[in-house]
Amino acid sequence: MRVPLSWLHEYLDFDLSTAELVDLFSLRSQEIDGVYHLGVTDGEVVVGEILEFGPHPNADRLHVAKVDLGGREVQIVAGAPNPYPGARVPVVLPGSVMSDGTKLRKAKLRGLESYGMMMSERELGISADHGGILLLDGSHAVGRPVAEYFPVGETILDIDVTPNRPDLWGMIGVARELAAILRVDYRIPEPSLQKGGKPTADFGLRVEAGELCPRYDLRRVSDLEPGRVAPLWMRRRIYAAGMRPINAVVDATNYVMLETGQPIHAFDAGSVRGGIVVRRAWPGERITLLDGSTRHLDEDMLVIADEERGLVIAGVMGAEDAEVGEETTDALIEAANFDGRNILQTSQKLGLRTDASGRFERGLDPNMVGHAMDRVTTLLAQSAGGRVAGDTLSHYPEPVETWRVPLRLDRAELVLGMPVRTDEAADRLQALGCEVEAEDRRLSAVVPTFRLDLRREADLIEEVGRLIGLDRVPETLPAVPQPGGLTEQQHTTRLLRRLLADVGLSEAITYPFGPERWTLDLGLEDETVGLQNPLSTEGSELRTSILPGLLDAAARNKAFGARGVGLFELGKAFFADPPPEALEDAARRFRMTGEFGEQDADRLMGVREENRVGVVLAGTVEPAGWNFPGFRAGFYEAKGIVERLVPGARFSPAKRPYLHPGRSAVVSVGAREAGWVGELHPEVVERFDLTGWPVAALELDPALCQPDPELRFDPFVNVPAAARDLAVVVEERLPVGEMLRSIHGLSSSTLTEARVFDVYVGNPVPQGQKSIAFGFTFQGESTLTDEEVDAEVGRIVARVEDEFGARVRS
């Protein structure tokens, strides 16, 4: 809601700087989105009379005027050609500051002195009209400040009205609110009707869809003077409030909407056939609106029609037919109340939001209709020469009455955490328009119907609290009667993130929705969950793996010149898990009402979410240094991360379409599959624009990761350990892991560590074979003799010779 401060000053007196007003209003009521300025913010504008007006001698498009500023004659160069000798014009004097911050100076334009500037409506902040100099009528005395007639500058507060306060969508509501904050009185313009126009009853009114239209009032204003322009004060206020002045009739309706918050519509009575019908749209009904668009309506939409055709989408926008125009002399004025939710639905379905629909959708007070009708018809009589009908057609079968809400002061103190005096609470509620009775720390408030949001004690407590001031609420800490903490899984997740960062990876957070190709390009067969209204097809499906988002991120880095990436992400994967047909109704009920009866609520969700931790290594993750070999993406690099996260993990060949068939593994812990690790299939690398980079990745269930395995002390003896190396030659295809497992299977009482420190293929190892170098550490209860150690190594040799046909290299 844009609030011109000069307008607000008409309704109440206050002496606050703009900054103070903004602070006060935001701390007591609503947030202020912005402060704008129009016209002349500082300086002087006076009424001048043109003495001479002619072409500029040195410029085709300029004119020169001699202007009388009241006993003082000045020369002004102008661009606009419309002034003439005898015309009165606003002249802004040098030294004045305009709303855009420019300071006006005495200037020479093409060789001629120009003292100040004659102003257009736009320059004065009256309208967007910049077509010529504003011409003032003879009531404006030459030499007088223009500000004596109307403000030459305007400051506008843009209030961000919360949805519970439709009463603040009108200037009167804002004035009432500010008056309540400042504890001062406010005054509003009262209508003064002189009737005598043609009767409204020449037309009919029939409300067919009463459920969508609690109130509909119609009054005729006849004998309008065609082509009238609204008075300047009205136009400038409409413009300052953010709307466009149009003609005297439309401007009056918009002005009263801005003043009261009640949208008003005017029909050209001459075009209305028979009368006004308030009905639902017919199936297939179309309507061509003022903005030229043709809209297809449905039966859930309310239409204001005559006996033959739809004239307005109720509360949203009027049609070309029966719209008031320059030629209108006879108008039917509508002030009505519509069901807010229905207006909201209609406006959403049509993608059409207007000043009117924005007000209706929040729910307006039907009792506001009468005042607004009186006010708009008064203005039409005053500014458009109309004569107001003596009769009003009205549909208002169930008038809304005020209601009573109790307030216990003890409860208010409990909720607000500060003392609240009975008289102060009563005073504050009265300022908001309530009638309050007080008895023994209890109030009973009769709430005015324009405060539809005040229904319960809690609502009144909020009003009292904010008007007393939230700054008066003290800061205290509650006593929390429980120890805080993370669950084991939360702790693990946090350690996982730290650990992955500690091994040098960067934590990414990517969108969990992507294009269909995510699953297609990975060859995944998971049932995906789609979005019904994605921002684009690039984000239409929820991921079933962390992988594609991280691959896209890797490709982005590659495109920007990175040599490689090491990224990880913790997040959810989503799988479609539709409930069986028999439970579809139960599922719908659960989702809409929370009721699940005997059913398992998870089963009714229809989507299964799984936690995942994903890592992508791609390219040269860390480039080589002069003293450091570098770190490139590869199977063993990724596997090393898995081994760090999942102690005791087992690796078995993986057959996944997106993985390199010979360089990938399924990771298991006990009998459970924890995830996978491997280099990506070259086709996938290509599809994700990573061609040329080695790419390895892993994805695990964080619940099966053990970044910090359970700790238990294992006693050791203080005697030296013995180390022995052993190199053997075996068939090249033999998995070394099996040899290691077999060696551990010897159950040696002294072998404490077996390490592979070299794998070698090539001369002098015969073709088809490889050399494996092991390093063993032996530790006994007492210092081991060479013979004892040799005996253990001998057992190992015998085992690998026997089981794997290994030959010891000498």
Add this chain to the structure above:
Amino acid sequence: MTVSERIEQLKSEALSAVASGDSTAALEDVRVRYLGRSAELTEIKKSIGTLAPEERKEVGRSSNLASREIEAALDSRTGEVAAREREDRLREEAVDITLPGVPFRKGHLHPSWRIIDEVVDFFVGLGYRVAEGPEVETDYYNFTALGIPPGHPARTMQDTFFVDDGLVLRTQTSPMQIRTMLAQEPPVFVVCPGRTYRRDSDPTHTPMFHQVEGLAVDRGLTLAHLKGTLAAMARHVFGESVGIRLRPSYFQFTEPSVEMDVSCFVCGGTDPHCKVCKGAGWLEMLGAGMVDPGVLEEVGYDPEEYTGYAFGMGPDRMAMVKYDVPDLRLFFEGDLRFLRQF
């Protein structure tokens, strides 16, 4: 030449060899030559037994004396030379200390989660537990149970991603309030961090963002407790010097509803050109309020017996403010040029 004279001769030869020895190796040669197993002086000592008894004493004494003198000279000289040699060696071993060291890779935690961890740690320290919930949420938990039934205008304030009949991507972490309260009896003190989704995309809005929701329900909880808790949290995240203020606001599931501003942690409101607060002195930080009695009733708590407060903050926005990041979209692109700064 008598034996004794020979000893004197050997001694002076040895001492001059020691004096001119200029390396530990040369001095070791001197030691072997004059004091070694087959050195002449050693031979003389071995032969003492064969001498005439009157000679034995004198030769024994002077040979021992000579040995000790040579020994002492050798030790002292060796010490000097060794020290010099070590200095020389250390000088030769000098490296280019300006070359970079072996790189120990540094990883990076996401800025949003850095803030979330800080916030969560703060509340855990106060005695809160941490709850997490589904990101695909039912219409009921995300809206209706929070006082936003179908058709309610507040629904249009949150551009929602729809998944299926009655299923949405959660637009807020607030449904965790309902899930938590349905699962337990008061007292409740819980924070719920997580991803949330709205159909929106510009420099300050991304279709996914994070929230941290907080909920406390117990006997006697007041707006003052909420204010004190939030003030302490703000100081924890932004520094001891910051203050807070509450402004009235509107959320469907709290009454009264407030928004919290934090005083600018950079300029404290003193700099009209401050880059962080743009001269306002205050930074909008979060929404909060006292739990609406209707919400308590919805989950079967007695609103006459229990009161509570709830708050929801945007850790991404807090990270933007704290680390001076101008564009929220950077957070979710996985761009290392961004991630490596945290």
